[in-house]
Amino acid sequence: MINLTVVDREGKxxxxxxxxxxxxxxxxxxxxxxxxxxxxxxxxxxxxxCHLYILSNHGLSPASNDEENMLDxxxxxxxxxxxxxxxxxxxxxxxxxxxxxKE
Ligand code: FES
Numbered sequence: 001m002i003n004l005t006v007v008d009r010e011g012k013x014x015x016x017x018x019x020x021x022x023x024x025x026x027x028x029x030x031x032x033x034x035x036x037x038x039x040x041x042x043x044x045x046x047x048x049x050c051h052l053y054i055l056s057n058h059g060l061s062p063a064s065n066d067e068e069n070m071l072d073x074x075x076x077x078x079x080x081x082x083x084x085x086x087x088x089x090x091x092x093x094x095x096x097x098x099x100x101x102k103e
Contacts, residue, residue, distance in 0.1 A: 002094040007055070008028055009100050018089045026052070026098065027084035037100065043085035048074035049103075050084035056097040060087060076102045 005017045012036070018029040027050035030037040042049035045066040049076050054060065060082065063071070067086045071077050081101065087093070 002089060002091060002096075004034075005092070005097040006035060006052075007097070007099040008035060011082060020089050020091055022089075024089050024094075025084075026050070026087045026089070027086050029089065030084060030100075033098070039085060039090065041085075042095045045070045045083055045086055048080060048083065051076075051101040052084050053078055053101060054082055055099055056095060058093055058096050060093075067080045074088075074101075080083060 001017050001019055004018060006016055008014060014035060016029055016033050018024055022096045024087050025043060027037055027039045027043060031039055035080045040048035048070050063082060070083060071081055
């Protein structure tokens with residue numbers, strides 16, 4: 001299990017615990033905790049409803065072309081923007097801090 005902090009759109013931090021053996025992604029974990037992340041496309045990098053900002057210093061794998069293309073069409077994009085559905089939980093992400101982007 002790893003621990004993540006997800007800051008919601010009101011600035012409130014939520015401590016989440018997620019398993020690393022189920023190939024879950026951050027979008028799915030947020031939904032499991034009832035956080036307001038729609039995940040409309042089901043994690044296909046086609047909707048940007050899971051857009052978030054990486055606040056901690058974790059070395060994430062680079063965004064795929066599909067993720068980059070989707071972020072190109074999203075609003076409020078920043079250099080630390082990622083799609084939560086494209087970030088799969090693994091032990092290297094323990095302590096990850098993210099903030100949900102505005103809708
Ligand atoms: Fe649609 Fe992530 S859930 S892009």
